Amino acid sequence: MAPTRWGFVSAGKISNDFKVALDTLPKEEHQVVAVAARNLESAQNFAETHNIPTAYGSYAELAAQKDIDVVYIGAIHTQHAPVTTMMLQAGKPVLCEKPMSVNSREARQMIGLAKENNIFFMEAVWSRFFPVYKKIREIIESGAVGEVKAVTACFGGNISHIPRVKERSMAGGSLLDLGIYVIQFATMVFGGEEPEDITTSGHLSDGGVDEIVTVVLKYSGNRMATLLCCMSAVVANEAYVCGTKASLKIPNFWCPTEVISPDGTHEFPLPPPEKPLNFKNSTGMRYEAMEVRRCLQEGLIESPLMTHAMSLQIAGIMDQARKVVGVVYDQDKE
Amino acid sequence: MAPTRWGFVSAGKISNDFKVALDTLPKEEHQVVAVAARNLESAQNFAETHNIPTAYGSYAELAAQKDIDVVYIGAIHTQHAPVTTMMLQAGKPVLCEKPMSVNSREARQMIGLAKENNIFFMEAVWSRFFPVYKKIREIIESGAVGEVKAVTACFGGNISHIPRVKERSMAGGSLLDLGIYVIQFATMVFGGEEPEDITTSGHLSDGGVDEIVTVVLKYSGNRMATLLCCMSAVVANEAYVCGTKASLKIPNFWCPTEVISPDGTHEFPLPPPEKPLNFKNSTGMRYEAMEVRRCLQEGLIESPLMTHAMSLQIAGIMDQARKVVGVVYDQDKE
Known part of the structure; x- marks a missing residue:
C-alpha cells in the first residue's frame, strides 16, 4: 500500500510533536510532504529540522498542492474552523487539532462541509486512540x-x-x-x-x-x-x-x-521520540495517525472511535x- | 488532673471503635464509666467486652448519672438531635457523632441549647483532629x-x-x-x-x-x-x-x-488497636477525645478546631x- 502523504498546517509546537510521533511509524506508511506556516521562514526552518521537501508561507498554497492525502491542522484554536474549511473546500481530508472549533456553530459547519463533500474529517482527540x-x-x-x-x-x-x-x-x-x-x-x-x-x-x-x-x-x-x-x-x-x-x-x-x-x-509503553517533544507522551499521537491512515484506506469519512x-x-x-x-x-x- | 469520665450512648459499631481508640490513651486521662443502649442486653454485652462498670437499658438513665464528665453519642443519625438535647438538658457536655443532626434546624436548636446552658458541645468530626x-x-x-x-x-x-x-x-x-x-x-x-x-x-x-x-x-x-x-x-x-x-x-x-x-x-502513624475495629483507622478518634478533654479542662464550650x-x-x-x-x-x- 502507498504511504499516507501528510501536509502540515502550522510549524508550531504541536506540529513538531506530531511529526516526531509520525517518525515512530514506518516510512512506507507515513510521510510528511509539505508544511505551511503564516511565515515562510518558520515553515522553512520546520521543513529543514524535520526533513520535509516543501515549505509554504501560506495555508492556501498547501491547499493547492496535489499530492497530499490528508492535512494535519496544528494552528491555534481560532484558526481551526477557517483553515479546516479552506482545506475541505480544496478537497483535502483533514485531521484538525482539538478543539476542532471554538463553538458548536463552527463545528456543525465544518462537519456539514465534510459530509456534503464526502471527505474524511476528524477532530484530533488523540487520547481516544491510545x-x-x-x-x-x-x-x-x-x-x-x-x-x-x-x-x-x-x-x-x-x-x-x-x-x-x-x-x-x-x-x-x-x-x-x-x-x-x-x-x-x-x-x-x-x-x-x-x-x-x-x-x-x-x-x-x-x-x-x-x-x-x-x-x-x-x-x-x-x-x-x-x-x-x-x-x-x-x-x-x-x-x-x-x-x-x-x-x-x-x-x-x-x-x-x-x-x-x-x-x-x-x-502500554510508548516508543521513545527521536527528537525532543514539547508535550507529555506526544509520540502517542502515532495512534491517531494510524487511525487516519486506516480510515482513508477504507474510504471512511469519519472514525468510529471519534x-x-x-x-x-x-x-x-x-x-x-x-x-x-x-x-x-x-x-x-x- | 482527674480522668475524663465518659458515658456512652449506644453500644454499636462506632461506639466499639471509639472505646478502642480511648484505650490507646492513658487510663489516668480517659475512662468510660457507663454505657447505655435502647436494649439492656446490648449495653451489658458491650460493658462486659469493654470492661465498663455500668450498663443501662435507656439513655435517660445515663443522663441521670452524676459522675459523668461528657457523653459520647454514637447512636444513628436520627437520634443525634433528640439524645443530644436530652443530655444537654441534663447538664452533660456532649460529643455527638457526625452528622450532629439531620438538618440545620436541628443543628441550630442543639447549639442554642448548649450556648444557653454554657455546656461543652462538639460534633465528632474526628478528621479535623488528626x-x-x-x-x-x-x-x-x-x-x-x-x-x-x-x-x-x-x-x-x-x-x-x-x-x-x-x-x-x-x-x-x-x-x-x-x-x-x-x-x-x-x-x-x-x-x-x-x-x-x-x-x-x-x-x-x-x-x-x-x-x-x-x-x-x-x-x-x-x-x-x-x-x-x-x-x-x-x-x-x-x-x-x-x-x-x-x-x-x-x-x-x-x-x-x-x-x-x-x-x-x-x-503520622496511628497506634495499633487492642481490639478489632469496625471502621478504617478508628484509633484516630483518640485525637478528638484528647481535644474534648482539653476543652473541658479549659472550660471551653466549643473547640476552636470544630x-x-x-x-x-x-x-x-x-x-x-x-x-x-x-x-x-x-x-x-x-
Missing part, C-alpha cells in the same frame, strides 16, 4: 468493576501566563484547552449517551476566560461524571472509572500508558459550560 | 503549594445495601454519611469562609435518598472545591489541595496518616445540596 482506551473498554465490558456509576477526572496546571490560554481573543480558557480532555473521557466511558443534565460551576479570569471549571454530567441510571479543569493550579491529572465492585485508575488519562485495574496494572457526532456532543457540552461561566468569544456573536 | 490536618495547614501557610486555588475530594463505596444508608426514615443517603467528610475538608482548607455559591448535581435512589452527589463550592478569588460522595460505587477516597505551585495529596483524608507534599511524604459555626456551615451546605437532589426527611417537614 491502547489504554481499548483496554479500559475491555475491562468495563468484562464486568470486572461491576456497573459503572461514576467517572471522575481532572486536568490542569498553572499555565495562566501563556497568551493563547489567557487571551479571550485567542479563544483561551481552561475548557477548550484542558476541559475537552476530561469531557471526552467521560463521553467515551458512557458510550456517547446524551447527558440528562449538565451542571457547571466556574470562575471567570480577569481576561474574560474560564479559569477553573467543574462540569458535572448526569446520565440515566443514577450515573454521573464529575469533571474539573483548571488553568491556574496544579491538579491531580488522573481519571477514575468507578463501578459498583471496583474502580479503574488512569494516570495521565489524556495520553495514558497504563490503567490500574482490580487485577493489576496494564502497561465520530462527528462525538465531536458535536463535546462541543455542545463546552458551549453550555462556557455560557454558565460567562465566557463569550467573538465567534459566539456571529 | 495530626495530618495540622501539617496540611502548616504546609499551606508555608507557601509551599503557592496560592490554594482548588480542593478536590471524593468519598464513597458501594454501601447501598446497609439499612441506615439506604432508608430515608433513618436519614440515609450519601451526603450525611459520606459527604460531610468531603465538605468539612473543603471548609477546613478555606478557613470557614462562606462559599459565594453552592452548585449541586446528584441522583435520587429508589428509596428517596441521595445516591451520588457532586457539590461544588465557589469561593472568592477564583477558588473552588469540587466534592463527590457516592454510596453505590467505589471512588478514589482521596483529597487534594491544589495550589498555583504544587498540590498536596491526602489519601484517606477523613482519617489520614500521611500527606504527600512537594517536599515528600509526611507520615466550632459551632463550622458545624452550622456544613449543615447548611448539606441542606442546600440535599434539596437540589430532592431528598426530604421527616425532620425537614417540622
Whole structure:
C-alpha cells in the first residue's frame, strides 16, 4: 500500500510533536510532504529540522498542492474552523487539532462541509486512540468493576501566563484547552449517551476566560461524571472509572500508558521520540495517525472511535459550560 | 488532673471503635464509666467486652448519672438531635457523632441549647483532629503549594445495601454519611469562609435518598472545591489541595496518616488497636477525645478546631445540596 502523504498546517509546537510521533511509524506508511506556516521562514526552518521537501508561507498554497492525502491542522484554536474549511473546500481530508472549533456553530459547519463533500474529517482527540482506551473498554465490558456509576477526572496546571490560554481573543480558557480532555473521557466511558443534565460551576479570569471549571454530567441510571479543569493550579491529572465492585485508575488519562485495574496494572509503553517533544507522551499521537491512515484506506469519512457526532456532543457540552461561566468569544456573536 | 469520665450512648459499631481508640490513651486521662443502649442486653454485652462498670437499658438513665464528665453519642443519625438535647438538658457536655443532626434546624436548636446552658458541645468530626490536618495547614501557610486555588475530594463505596444508608426514615443517603467528610475538608482548607455559591448535581435512589452527589463550592478569588460522595460505587477516597505551585495529596483524608507534599511524604502513624475495629483507622478518634478533654479542662464550650459555626456551615451546605437532589426527611417537614 502507498504511504499516507501528510501536509502540515502550522510549524508550531504541536506540529513538531506530531511529526516526531509520525517518525515512530514506518516510512512506507507515513510521510510528511509539505508544511505551511503564516511565515515562510518558520515553515522553512520546520521543513529543514524535520526533513520535509516543501515549505509554504501560506495555508492556501498547501491547499493547492496535489499530492497530499490528508492535512494535519496544528494552528491555534481560532484558526481551526477557517483553515479546516479552506482545506475541505480544496478537497483535502483533514485531521484538525482539538478543539476542532471554538463553538458548536463552527463545528456543525465544518462537519456539514465534510459530509456534503464526502471527505474524511476528524477532530484530533488523540487520547481516544491510545491502547489504554481499548483496554479500559475491555475491562468495563468484562464486568470486572461491576456497573459503572461514576467517572471522575481532572486536568490542569498553572499555565495562566501563556497568551493563547489567557487571551479571550485567542479563544483561551481552561475548557477548550484542558476541559475537552476530561469531557471526552467521560463521553467515551458512557458510550456517547446524551447527558440528562449538565451542571457547571466556574470562575471567570480577569481576561474574560474560564479559569477553573467543574462540569458535572448526569446520565440515566443514577450515573454521573464529575469533571474539573483548571488553568491556574496544579491538579491531580488522573481519571477514575468507578463501578459498583471496583474502580479503574488512569494516570495521565489524556495520553495514558497504563490503567490500574482490580487485577493489576496494564502497561502500554510508548516508543521513545527521536527528537525532543514539547508535550507529555506526544509520540502517542502515532495512534491517531494510524487511525487516519486506516480510515482513508477504507474510504471512511469519519472514525468510529471519534465520530462527528462525538465531536458535536463535546462541543455542545463546552458551549453550555462556557455560557454558565460567562465566557463569550467573538465567534459566539456571529 | 482527674480522668475524663465518659458515658456512652449506644453500644454499636462506632461506639466499639471509639472505646478502642480511648484505650490507646492513658487510663489516668480517659475512662468510660457507663454505657447505655435502647436494649439492656446490648449495653451489658458491650460493658462486659469493654470492661465498663455500668450498663443501662435507656439513655435517660445515663443522663441521670452524676459522675459523668461528657457523653459520647454514637447512636444513628436520627437520634443525634433528640439524645443530644436530652443530655444537654441534663447538664452533660456532649460529643455527638457526625452528622450532629439531620438538618440545620436541628443543628441550630442543639447549639442554642448548649450556648444557653454554657455546656461543652462538639460534633465528632474526628478528621479535623488528626495530626495530618495540622501539617496540611502548616504546609499551606508555608507557601509551599503557592496560592490554594482548588480542593478536590471524593468519598464513597458501594454501601447501598446497609439499612441506615439506604432508608430515608433513618436519614440515609450519601451526603450525611459520606459527604460531610468531603465538605468539612473543603471548609477546613478555606478557613470557614462562606462559599459565594453552592452548585449541586446528584441522583435520587429508589428509596428517596441521595445516591451520588457532586457539590461544588465557589469561593472568592477564583477558588473552588469540587466534592463527590457516592454510596453505590467505589471512588478514589482521596483529597487534594491544589495550589498555583504544587498540590498536596491526602489519601484517606477523613482519617489520614500521611500527606504527600512537594517536599515528600509526611507520615503520622496511628497506634495499633487492642481490639478489632469496625471502621478504617478508628484509633484516630483518640485525637478528638484528647481535644474534648482539653476543652473541658479549659472550660471551653466549643473547640476552636470544630466550632459551632463550622458545624452550622456544613449543615447548611448539606441542606442546600440535599434539596437540589430532592431528598426530604421527616425532620425537614417540622
